[in-house]
Amino acid sequence: MIITITDDFDLKKIADSGQCFRFNEVTGTGTGDEGASCRRYSVAAGSRHVFVKELGQNRYDFDCSEDEFETFWKRYFDLDLSYSEIRGRIDQKKDPYLFSASQYGKGIRILRQDPWEMLISFIISQRKNIPAIKASIEKLCALAGDVICEDKVCGKIYSFPTPSQLSRLSMEELSGCSLGYRDKYVHQAALDVASGAVDLEAWRELDDDGLMENLLKLFGVGVKVANCEILFGYHRLDAFPKDVWINRVLDTRYPDGFPFDDYAPYNGVMQQYLFFYSRSEGMQ
């Protein structure tokens, strides 16, 4: 399924943007030739998986049917929203730092990921670096998920465990996934959602304050994780998670406060540019 995408769309930047943990560049083609110049990415989301190849000239090869692209991946990549238009709201003279960050991060999009998968992923993320987060999540998937794809280069690829699957893991199995003290948070979240006590899908109907309030009641979820869940799990693009990197940027570049009013309702997109930029250059 070959698609042309003219709006901001950079798979490498999305993979490295820190919003997703099962989205990776595949090194090596498996077949030996052909792909030296075209990058290939493995994208796992819930119980779905796709390989995407960059063909150049804004063309991409999605390794799936047209139907699956139209009904799932198009929405997943948020292809109905113009990120170049959102970027265009940034005034170079008024905010040169954010402008530079957005030039650098051009191509980042906010994926429409699953609230359950994001909740567990960001609970795990606390006080961990990205490679460690990814390693824990892959262990969880291999332990409790189903095989959804088998590839010569990547081997077996697993679905993200359902709440029920995850709730059936013992604490011993969970701690085998290098979760550390977060094991009890993950276990409790799985029980809450599997039992129906927490209905993440129903929470889509809540307003921003109500959603935040409910998320903060979850064991192991504080303000930062809740904001990541709201931005990445519920795709509410005005959420602005503040982690150590963003706080450093705000302290040094915006001592008088970040101009949230200028960018509403897309402050979360700006957060992604700032985050990506600050991390890439070691924050100067």
Added chain:
DNA sequence: AGGCAGGTTCTTA
């Protein structure tokens, strides 16, 4: 060896 990594909870005042 000690500090730190995309925080949160628990304990004290």
Added chain:
DNA sequence: TAAGAACCTGCC
């Protein structure tokens, strides 16, 4: 209500 300590684990 607010500041400080404790927390698993892996990697410099």
